[in-house]
Amino acid sequence: MTVRIPARAGQLLGRHIIDLRGHRRLRGPYTAGGELLRQVVPELMGVDPALVKPASTAVVAIAPDLEADVPIRPQTLTDLARGDERTRFYAIQRTRDLGFMVSELVNVWARTCHPEGVTLRFMELAQADPTDVQLFETLRRRRDPAVMDVVDADLDSSPVRGLGSQDPAQRYVGSDGTSSDPAELAAYESLDDADRMRRHSERGHLLIELAEPGSQLGAIPYHLERGENPAEAVEWLVAGQNQAFREGYYEAALDLGRRGRALLPYDQDPKTHNYLTKRVIGALTYLSRCDEAMQVIDEHRRDTVEVAEQMNDAYMMAMIYTRHLEKDRLDQDKALSWINTALALAEGAPTPERLAFYGAFMRNARALVELHRGNLPGSLDLVNQAIEILDEHLDPDQHQLHRTVLINNRARVLLGLKDYDGAITAFNEVLTRDPEYDEPYFDRAVALKAGGDIDGALRDLDHAIELSVAFTDAYYNRADIRLDLGEEEAALADLDTVLDIDPDYVEALLNRAALLIGGGELDAAAADLDHGLSLRPGHAHLWSAKGLLLSERGDEGAALECYAQALALDPELVEVYGNRAVLHFTSGRAAEAVADLDRAIALTDTAMLRVNRGIGRHELGDAEGAVGDFDAALASGDVDVADVLFRRGLSLHELGEHRRAVADWNAHLRLAAERGEVSEYAAEIARLTAAVPAGDAR
Numbered sequence: 207m208t209v210r211i212p213a214r215a216g217q218l219l220g221r222h223i224i225d226l227r228g229h230r231r232l233r234g235p236y237t238a239g240g241e242l243l244r245q246v247v248p249e250l251m252g253v254d255p256a257l258v259k260p261a262s263t264a265v266v267a268i269a270p271d272l273e274a275d276v277p278i279r280p281q282t283l284t285d286l287a288r289g290d291e292r293t294r295f296y297a298i299q300r301t302r303d304l305g306f307m308v309s310e311l312v313n314v315w316a317r318t319c320h321p322e323g324v325t326l327r328f329m330e331l332a333q334a335d336p337t338d339v340q341l342f343e344t345l346r347r348r349r350d351p352a353v354m355d356v357v358d359a360d361l362d363s364s365p366v367r368g369l370g371s372q373d374p375a376q377r378y379v380g381s382d383g384t385s386s387d388p389a390e391l392a393a394y395e396s397l398d399d400a401d402r403m404r405r406h407s408e409r410g411h412l413l414i415e416l417a418e419p420g421s422q423l424g425a426i427p428y429h430l431e432r433g434e435n436p437a438e439a440v441e442w443l444v445a446g447q448n449q450a451f452r453e454g455y456y457e458a459a460l461d462l463g464r465r466g467r468a469l470l471p472y473d474q475d476p477k478t479h480n481y482l483t484k485r486v487i488g489a490l491t492y493l494s495r496c497d498e499a500m501q502v503i504d505e506h507r508r509d510t511v512e513v514a515e516q517m518n519d520a521y522m523m524a525m526i527y528t529r530h531l532e533k534d535r536l537d538q539d540k541a542l543s544w545i546n547t548a549l550a551l552a553e554g555a556p557t558p559e560r561l562a563f564y565g566a567f568m569r570n571a572r573a574l575v576e577l578h579r580g581n582l583p584g585s586l587d588l589v590n591q592a593i594e595i596l597d598e599h600l601d602p603d604q605h606q607l608h609r610t611v612l613i614n615n616r617a618r619v620l621l622g623l624k625d626y627d628g629a630i631t632a633f634n635e636v637l638t639r640d641p642e643y644d645e646p647y648f649d650r651a652v653a654l655k656a657g658g659d660i661d662g663a664l665r666d667l668d669h670a671i672e673l674s675v676a677f678t679d680a681y682y683n684r685a686d687i688r689l690d691l692g693e694e695e696a697a698l699a700d701l702d703t704v705l706d707i708d709p710d711y712v713e714a715l716l717n718r719a720a721l722l723i724g725g726g727e728l729d730a731a732a733a734d735l736d737h738g739l740s741l742r743p744g745h746a747h748l749w750s751a752k753g754l755l756l757s758e759r760g761d762e763g764a765a766l767e768c769y770a771q772a773l774a775l776d777p778e779l780v781e782v783y784g785n786r787a788v789l790h791f792t793s794g795r796a797a798e799a800v801a802d803l804d805r806a807i808a809l810t811d812t813a814m815l816r817v818n819r820g821i822g823r824h825e826l827g828d829a830e831g832a833v834g835d836f837d838a839a840l841a842s843g844d845v846d847v848a849d850v851l852f853r854r855g856l857s858l859h860e861l862g863e864h865r866r867a868v869a870d871w872n873a874h875l876r877l878a879a880e881r882g883e884v885s886e887y888a889a890e891i892a893r894l895t896a897a898v899p900a901g902d903a904r
Contacts (some may be wrong), residue, residue, distance in 0.1 A: 221323040225359065228334035228342075229384040231428050233420025234446065234462075235337040235455040238328055239308065240269040240420050246315045247272050257314050260675050264307035267453050271419040280642035280673050283607040293567065293608045296454030298492050299708070301337050303676035305344035306707045310675070312345060316353040327359035330384065336457045348706065379405045382425040407433030422446055423458065431465065440470050444478060451485050460489040472509045480506075480515050487522050496526050517551035517564065520544045521571055528575045538579045545572045562599035563608075566592035570612055577619060586619045610639045614646060621649065626657040644673040648680050655687060663687060678704045682714055694721060712738050712745060719751050723758060731755055746776035750785065757789050765789060780810045787818060796825040813842040817850055824853070829860035848877040852887050856894075864898040871895060 224245060228238035243265055250257045255277050258265065262279035265272050284294050316324040328334075328342045346356040375393035378385050385391065394402070410429030413421050423446045430439035443466035450459040463486040472479045483506050490499035503519045510516065521544070528541035549572060552564035573588035593612050596605060617632030633650035640646070651666035664687060670680040685700035698721050704714040715738040722731035732755055738748045753768030769786045772779055783806035790799035803819035820835030836854035839845045855870035871891045878885040885891070 221325055222320040223325045223327065225327045225329060227329050227384075228338045229330040229382075230333060230335040230338075230424060230458075231383050232424045233418075234423025235335040235450060235453075235458040236268045236341070237334065237420065237424065238338045239341045242312070242326065243269040243272060243308070244419070246312055247276060249319045250311070250315050251275060253318055257318065258311065261307040261311035263674075264304040264311070267304055268308065269419065280644075282643040283610055283640045284643070287607040291605055291607055292452065293605075294611055295451065295488070295492075298454070298456065298494075299678075300454035301340055302344075302708060303674070304337075305341045306348070306676040308341060309344050309348040313348070313350045313354065317350060321353060323353055323355075325355045325357065327357050329359045331358055333384070335455070337455055347709075376405065379409050379429075382409070383428055403432065403434045406430070407435070407438075410438075423450065423462070427462070427465070431469065436469055440466055440478065443469070444482060447482060447485050451489065454492075456489040456492045459485055460493070463489065476510065476512070480510065480512070484515075484518055487519075491522065491526060491530050494530065496531050499526060513551050513554045513556075514564075517548050517568070520548035520551065521568065524548060524571060524575060528578050536578075538575060541575045542572075542579070545575050558599060559604075562595050563605060566595040566612070567608065569595070570615060573615065573619070577622070582619055582622050586616065586623065589616045589619060606639065610636055610643075613639070614649070617646070617653075618649060621653050621656075624656070626653045629653040630657070642673060644670045644677055644680070647673070648677065648683070651680075651683065655683075660687060660691070676707050678708050678711055678714075681707075682711070682717075685714075685717065689717075689721075694724075697721065709737075710741055712742050712748070716745075716747055716751060719755070723751070723755055728755060728758060744775055746772045746779050747781075749775065750779060750782045753782070754785050757785065762789060762793060778809055780806045780815075783809075784815055784818070787822070791818075791822055791825070796822050800826060811838075813839040813844040816842075817845055817853070820850075820853060820857070824857050824860070827860075829857040832857040833861070848874045848881075848885070851877070852885075852891070855891075859894060859898075868895055868898060 224242070226238035226241055230237055233240060247258060247265055247269075259277040262276045265276050266279055284292070284296075287293070312326075326345065328338070331339055331342060334342075342356065342358070349356050373393070374387070374390040375397050378387075378390040378394035381390070397405070406429040410426055410433055413426045413429065422442060427439045427442040427446060430436065430442060433439075443462045447459050447462040447466060450456070450462060463482045466482045467479060467486065470479055470482070483502065487499050487502050487506070490496070490502065500523065503522055507516060507519050524541045524545035527537045527544065529536070531537075545568065549565075549568040552568045553561070555561035555564045569588045569592040573585040573592070576582075576585040576588060589612055593609070593616065596609055596612070613632055614636045617629045617636060620626075620629040620632060630650060630653050633646050633653065636646040637643070637650070647666040647670040651663040651670070654660075654666060655663040664684065667680050667684040667687075670677050671684075674680075681700045681704045685697040685704070688694075688697035688700065698718065701714050701718040701721070704711050705718065708714075715734045719731040719734040719738070722728070722734065731751075735748055735752045735755060738745065739752070742748065749768050749772035753765045753772060756762075756765035756768060766786070766789070769782050769789075772782045783802040787799040787802035787806070790796070790802065800819060800822040803815055803822060807815050807819065816835040816839040820832040820839065823829075823832040823835060833854055836850050836857065839850055840847065840854070851870040851874040855867040855874065858864075858867035858870065871894070875885055875888065875891065878888075
């Protein structure tokens, strides 16, 4: 007899209602999300499998029991690697990206299969794994309000109880410990220990027989831990932790690992305890709970004398110090000390194969530390050494994933060294080995753009997005290229997508605000800047953009305060001096404008800054200085030549160099005519030219 507690669907006034239980004791991460997909995917597949394909990665990750039913997802070496050969794991934003893909899928499903409307009612969110909470928030934020509501039903007690028993204690056990009924809980707690454990064991063994999707991460280990032989739970906790860690569900991996370690102390089974500990440390690190991770490492180092375990602990300490701590706590010297320890221990590996693998792995890790220390040539040497070790000592078919990681890292270091051709060649090799991995396309696009191949860069970014529709950095970089090409609407669309996926992407908020300011949408820009500053109050560029926004609104005093704040955070922020100069000039403070432009040009000498300073100098009566700035701007070629010629002519006229002034004005008028325009300065030029003595105008 099945006792699965599925999502419940119903109808209310023509609306499709689905109740989704989220209690993590049922099925661990994505308890509610998995049940949602088990309803959505079959319905959509029956309409058109192509509608499911963009989300197939998310479907398989969240509900692996549906893998055989959905279009084939992109398969990378990360997905295919097994056991110890899995050396690359997902970033923390993995679940955010899965949530985005699911929300897209569910919106399509609602519009296609239930145009009369859908209500998704999430229950027990307070007891849910963070994956379900995040998914709920994403679905609610991104729902199509025309066809879907997503609500927190706030229903605490189980809609289906246990096995239908009249015994309230058994109903509690049958609810898998999720019932909030006080009478059931009291009856359960009043059981004697032997009876309670017997009931848990029976329930756990029944669930093992039923093998309902996800129960191995939730209800099964929950019952076995509390059963007559708690050691039975260990294999489930180990397997569950491994599954959760591989998928990037780090909160669940941490919880399962801690429970396994509590059941199995180091002195009872060092090997299993070590495995659980390694994943606990990794999960804490990915979750940015580095102080806790270091505490576990310290405890583990006191327990173990195994070389491999001490090596891994030293490696993790190095990674924490080189990249995982808060920026002001990173310590590359400590990272180097720890990774040297790990590398020394790697040389004591018990077999030639392990010696080769560990030696290569730790050299690659030290290469990362050297990269962060600014030693790019040293980093490249270490990566090349690691590649040579694997090539010399391991069979070609061994550790395919890690070989590709090393080649990819070599490409990234070459990119940092501005060897764009070398980087592109290395990225090409990565993609030959791992053609459905999205990140090398993104990285190769950076190299292609730097080398001047804009079309190639766009093709790679397009393909990266095709492989991973939630790849925020790819949209962001594509927006950047489109801005350079003058395609502002397309760039804005990409930035909108970035912020749809990740509303807290600060650089995208900044860039979208700049575009919105340029388009006169000041209220929308203000919302982006305020949100960005709530996330990063010390972000100088956000304060600079807010100053520009307030200047556009005519609030000069507030704009100057924002510019001052930006410069307090970054005294070398050129854009602030340039924008504040414009504000000073338009308010009649030409001297202050020129002073700001002096500072800006000292930092970064650009044609536009030269033009503006030339205008300011002309206003102050420094015609000779103005001509010098206009000369420099024209020499760069990156200006509106016609406009600068007119302005240089004005300054030459002030200096009495009438022949040169008239030549500039005639050239200005000629350029305007070539563009099919009539110069807005034509009347002024005619007046000034007429006043020039005839002999001086020739």
